[in-house]
Amino acid sequence: MESKVKELQTVLLQMLKDIDAVCRKNGISYQLFAGSALGAVRDGGFIPWDDDLDIAMSRDDYDRFLTAAEEGLCSDRYYIQKEFSEHYPMFSSKVRLHHTTFMERYIPRDKAMHQGVYVDIFPLDNLSDHPITAKLQFIASKLVIAKCLYQRGYATDSVPKKLLMIGCSVLPIRGLRRFVERRGDTGSSRIHSFFGGTSVLERGIYSRSSLSTIEVPFEDGVFPVSREYDRVLSIQYGDYMTPTDVGDRDRKRHFLMMDLHHGYERYLEWQDRQVITSFTESIR
16 A cells, blocks of 8 residues: 555656646745645655645635646646536535546545546635634535535535535525635735635634745655744644654545546446445444
8 A cells, every 4th residue: 555655646746746837837826735734844745644735825826726727737637626616516626637546435426527636726715803703704614515525425424414414405605605715805814724624713724924935845846835834734733743643544545446547437337336335334
């Protein structure tokens, strides 16, 4: 498994380099985020067992990137999987690699959804300086996320999560999205990553100044992280310089099936059998 993850990381690194070239060409500011920023700071590259790559950018840069990537990334190689698009009802975006497979642990409702290897692209949105409004933004984000996960076919053995997703499946979310994003509130002192999937309010809130970046070594390249990386990583992970316990590493694995040489289409029937069996066993 270690050699397979290492091969994946080599592919992800090249994807990052291609994304970085588009951002630099178009003056788009981004930063390695979450576990990728942690790996950059602590390990000088990927966390050894990490099987994904996360970047984040302000909402304005995020919107610009989605347009620039469609023009600047080779369409024969990459697919831009935009948030809330026809075959991807999710709240953040991904850059996917054609002719690869990266199937996660859920029951896909839409067989047309691209399931290649990906880099996560997260928006950093404006957070109200009013404490009650900020908390309501967080709650609204949870409702949006619950509906999106239901639409995607997310599988969980948590009864409360199942009930929340089912309850939120009928919600109209356009207004909720606008409230979470607060695109016009650019004068606030804080930003948030609630659409980055944070489960705790305080772990998704940062100062606006954290959007400023510095360059740090990452594998054989140099890429941006937040200039306030110590504060950001402390918010996200606490004592971030202490590695994860060995027992937690497999639990953090994202993929159910990975193939770096063949497209996901060949595995769709296999996915139906494997994931449905796993889901059935989890609810017995």
